[in-house]
Amino acid sequence: MKRSKLFTKTLKTVAADETSRNAELLIRAGYIYKEMAGAYAYLPLGMRTLEKIKQIIREEMNAIGGQELTMTALQSKDEWERSGRWDSEKLDVWFKTALAAGGEVGLAPTHEEPITKMMTAEISSYKDLPVCVYQFQNKFRNELRSKSGIMRTREFVMKDLYSFCKDEATHEEFYEKAAESYHKVFDRLGIGNDTYRTFASGGSFSKFSDEFQTICDVGEDIAYLDREKRIAVNEEVYDDETLADLGLKKENLEKVKVAEVGNIFTLGLRYSEALGLVYNDEDGERKYVYMGSYGIGPSRVMGVIAEKLSDDKGLVWPEAIAPYKYYLVGIGEEGEKKCAEIYQDREEVILWDDRAGVRVGEKFADAELMGIPYRVVISEKTLANNQVEVTERATGETKLLTSEEFINKLS
Amino acid sequence: MKRSKLFTKTLKTVAADETSRNAELLIRAGYIYKEMAGAYAYLPLGMRTLEKIKQIIREEMNAIGGQELTMTALQSKDEWERSGRWDSEKLDVWFKTALAAGGEVGLAPTHEEPITKMMTAEISSYKDLPVCVYQFQNKFRNELRSKSGIMRTREFVMKDLYSFCKDEATHEEFYEKAAESYHKVFDRLGIGNDTYRTFASGGSFSKFSDEFQTICDVGEDIAYLDREKRIAVNEEVYDDETLADLGLKKENLEKVKVAEVGNIFTLGLRYSEALGLVYNDEDGERKYVYMGSYGIGPSRVMGVIAEKLSDDKGLVWPEAIAPYKYYLVGIGEEGEKKCAEIYQDREEVILWDDRAGVRVGEKFADAELMGIPYRVVISEKTLANNQVEVTERATGETKLLTSEEFINKLS
Numbered sequence: 001m002k003r004s005k006l007f008t009k010t011l012k013t014v015a016a017d018e019t020s021r022n023a024e025l026l027i028r029a030g031y032i033y034k035e036m037a038g039a040y041a042y043l044p045l046g047m048r049t050l051e052k053i054k055q056i057i058r059e060e061m062n063a064i065g066g067q068e069l070t071m072t073a074l075q076s077k078d079e080w081e082r083s084g085r086w087d088s089e090k091l092d093v094w095f096k097t098a099l100a101a102g103g104e105v106g107l108a109p110t111h112e113e114p115i116t117k118m119m120t121a122e123i124s125s126y127k128d129l130p131v132c133v134y135q136f137q138n139k140f141r142n143e144l145r146s147k148s149g150i151m152r153t154r155e156f157v158m159k160d161l162y163s164f165c166k167d168e169a170t171h172e173e174f175y176e177k178a179a180e181s182y183h184k185v186f187d188r189l190g191i192g193n194d195t196y197r198t199f200a201s202g203g204s205f206s207k208f209s210d211e212f213q214t215i216c217d218v219g220e221d222i223a224y225l226d227r228e229k230r231i232a233v234n235e236e237v238y239d240d241e242t243l244a245d246l247g248l249k250k251e252n253l254e255k256v257k258v259a260e261v262g263n264i265f266t267l268g269l270r271y272s273e274a275l276g277l278v279y280n281d282e283d284g285e286r287k288y289v290y291m292g293s294y295g296i297g298p299s300r301v302m303g304v305i306a307e308k309l310s311d312d313k314g315l316v317w318p319e320a321i322a323p324y325k326y327y328l329v330g331i332g333e334e335g336e337k338k339c340a341e342i343y344q345d346r347e348e349v350i351l352w353d354d355r356a357g358v359r360v361g362e363k364f365a366d367a368e369l370m371g372i373p374y375r376v377v378i379s380e381k382t383l384a385n386n387q388v389e390v391t392e393r394a395t396g397e398t399k400l401l402t403s404e405e406f407i408n409k410l411s
Numbered sequence: 412m413k414r415s416k417l418f419t420k421t422l423k424t425v426a427a428d429e430t431s432r433n434a435e436l437l438i439r440a441g442y443i444y445k446e447m448a449g450a451y452a453y454l455p456l457g458m459r460t461l462e463k464i465k466q467i468i469r470e471e472m473n474a475i476g477g478q479e480l481t482m483t484a485l486q487s488k489d490e491w492e493r494s495g496r497w498d499s500e501k502l503d504v505w506f507k508t509a510l511a512a513g514g515e516v517g518l519a520p521t522h523e524e525p526i527t528k529m530m531t532a533e534i535s536s537y538k539d540l541p542v543c544v545y546q547f548q549n550k551f552r553n554e555l556r557s558k559s560g561i562m563r564t565r566e567f568v569m570k571d572l573y574s575f576c577k578d579e580a581t582h583e584e585f586y587e588k589a590a591e592s593y594h595k596v597f598d599r600l601g602i603g604n605d606t607y608r609t610f611a612s613g614g615s616f617s618k619f620s621d622e623f624q625t626i627c628d629v630g631e632d633i634a635y636l637d638r639e640k641r642i643a644v645n646e647e648v649y650d651d652e653t654l655a656d657l658g659l660k661k662e663n664l665e666k667v668k669v670a671e672v673g674n675i676f677t678l679g680l681r682y683s684e685a686l687g688l689v690y691n692d693e694d695g696e697r698k699y700v701y702m703g704s705y706g707i708g709p710s711r712v713m714g715v716i717a718e719k720l721s722d723d724k725g726l727v728w729p730e731a732i733a734p735y736k737y738y739l740v741g742i743g744e745e746g747e748k749k750c751a752e753i754y755q756d757r758e759e760v761i762l763w764d765d766r767a768g769v770r771v772g773e774k775f776a777d778a779e780l781m782g783i784p785y786r787v788v789i790s791e792k793t794l795a796n797n798q799v800e801v802t803e804r805a806t807g808e809t810k811l812l813t814s815e816e817f818i819n820k821l822s
């Protein structure tokens with residue numbers, strides 16, 4: 001992309017009501033735009049990062065056999081009444097609205113009910129199991145407060161996967177496979193080392209649920225980490241019994257602030273019983289399907305990474321999710337000419353700051369604010385040795401490469 | 412994809428309340444699922460087709476300089492009050508709901524207001540113009556009736572592009588470029604020949620607006636076509652004055668039913684005045700930005716194609732948007748073995764019906780119902796001559812190719 005064509009601008013400051021650091025940086029760098037409290041638009045740079053995060057998640061969900069679909073946000077109340085969650089006292093984040101044709105509909109805060117109901121049309125025999133489906137779908141949650149930037153909003157994209165198994169044993173097997181795939185996702189997103197599978201309070205069907213929590217100063221939770229065993233315990237279940245259950249010792253644990261980037265739940269028969277999702281087993285007996293659900297919020301993850309990896313100069317994206325890998329700056333006529341040559345056909349990896357009349361210092365500051373992994377500078381000075389200067393955003397380290405070495409890196 | 416892994420089933424019939432042919436076929440073939448009246452989920456096959464339609468549109472929007480972003484569905488009423496469209500008497504398809512934090516929000520039926528407001532932060536000088544942005548975003552419309560399947564629903568994905576120019580002349584130039592790109596989109600979607608740029612009633616800023624209408628028996632509009640000139644007139648503006656304006660002669664026109672697959676509007680200063688979108692021109696004078704909007708509903712287009720190109724056996728997809736290009740069926744042990752060999756690493760183009768215990772006739776019927784462009788059959792008989800049998804869905808024509816010829820086609 002040529003910077004001169006990109007319609008977004010970088011800003012020195014944001015409105016005073018924006019108190020979260022992730023939103024402040026993302027707005028200043030032109031990634032997002034605040035439409036209202038708790039609702040952000042994703043601008044071209046932001047969309048590229050968000051789509052890259054989604055694609056990594058998609059690949060890992062496909063790898064465990066997930067089949068992608070997309071449900072609707074509009075919800076008829078029938079299914080939710082059957083599960084007992086239509087009542088706003090039970091589920092306190094509903095947006096509800098009236099149909100012109102009569103009746104009331106809700107905006108899905110999650111999708112267990114409609115997915116379970118849909119599956120009653122697809123599952124009838126043990127031969128149809130196990131199966132798992134997922135979607136990237138906007139969720140709506142009528143939050144009372146919203147001051148964590150894109151980490152907690154009233155409308156946000158969520159990857160939710162649902163598994164359907166014939167019994168608890170098959171479920172457990174899939175559940176562990178899903179947990180492993182979550183670790184792969186966070187590794188690929190560049191936060192694997194600081195992300196812990198964390199035991200938290202369970203639901204009706206299991207003692208614990210599993211959260212994936214990332215060490216982060218602005219996190220909303222507290223966890224106790226065992227760095228060696230790479231597991232953690234959420235403060236809410238941190239007691240002697242839990243530690244005994246998990247074979248953890250107090251003296252090996254470290255108390256830290258964490259932000260939830262994913263969670264997985266055993267749902268058991270909760271929804272299949274409520275909505276009549278049954279199958280005939282090998283002996284022709286009707287049984288309820290055993291379910292699990294697995295969530296990751298790509299926009300929340302993006303917010304956590306923005307918080308966690310940024311510095312005083314701006315954002316710092318891991319390569320895998322940066323909107324562009326290189327921020328190209330030419331100095332002088334010869335530098336610009338060489339940039340044009342290198343940029344050719346590489347608009348997907350290079351953001352070329354070709355703006356005329358903008359000081360080099362300003363371009364450098366934008367490259368840093370936007371968190372592009374490598375700043376590449378070409379000037380008459382570097383060209384004198386047929387070189388380009390490559391500076392890594394995360395470390396500040398600068399290397400001189402020959403033009404050929406750099407071009408090889410690109411392809 | 413292996414058919415044995417695909418969780419969706421084909422159906423012989425659908426519920427009696429589904430009166431539209433597109434929804435009936437798409438449900439029976441496992442492309443969509445009806446969640447409630449006017450709200451459909453897209454299952455794996457349906458998502459693949461929908462995503463291919465979106466990708467074709469995306470590529471053509473990028474080709475005219477469109478920059479992709481994504482706004483929110485939630486709308487604060489401020490912008491809409493400023494444009495006079497918050498009032499449900501003015502815009503009668505609003506869904507509105509209450510914020511837990513106080514106040515009312517709407518679900519966007521379209522996005523002129525928030526996009527115009529957002530642009531006030533990005534546009535300040537003539538140097539920032541022209542610019543155009545687009546999104547694929549779910550729209551919500553509180554329709555009183557919904558009986559056209561996925562052609563008209565209460566929640567649907569829409570590609571909407573907005574252009575921002577310094578004056579009418581620059582706008583007209585872009586507008587024609589956008590119209591051309593629309594023709595390219597419909598050509599690539601396989602309905603170019605039957606899709607006409609159609610003059611319809613204009614808005615505040617132009618005598619006519621332009622619709623793109625596809626000849627279709629269940630279309631909601633009537634148009635008069637000049638097949639030679641490749642333009643059409645919507646019934647609503649069909650009078651002597653219009654014909655004179657457009658240089659059309661009554662005797663050359665053919666009256667047909669059409670379905671709208673796209674529309675483009677000159678918005679002029681309507682929204683920039685209401686929301687204060689101004690720029691400084693070359694002489695430092697403040698002027699309002701001249702706007703246009705350009706819509707295509709990918710799901711609506713999918714519905715129109717399902718209606719238009721289907722036959723008594725089921726759907727018939729153009730190659731460019733079929734979920735898979737080939738439906739592979741092996742007969743006998745040797746046939747299945749060869750299928751496994753050919754399928755290898757080609758799961759993106761082949762749907763292999765590897766189901767055990769399903770009659771060949773049933774597999775053929777499914778291939779037809781799903782509208783996969785080519786059915787490929789491999790049996791001991793075809794293998795005796797080292798051949799595979801390829802039948803084209805649209806024409807029913809069968810060809811025998813050598814295995815090598817077929818494999819070459821695949822790569």
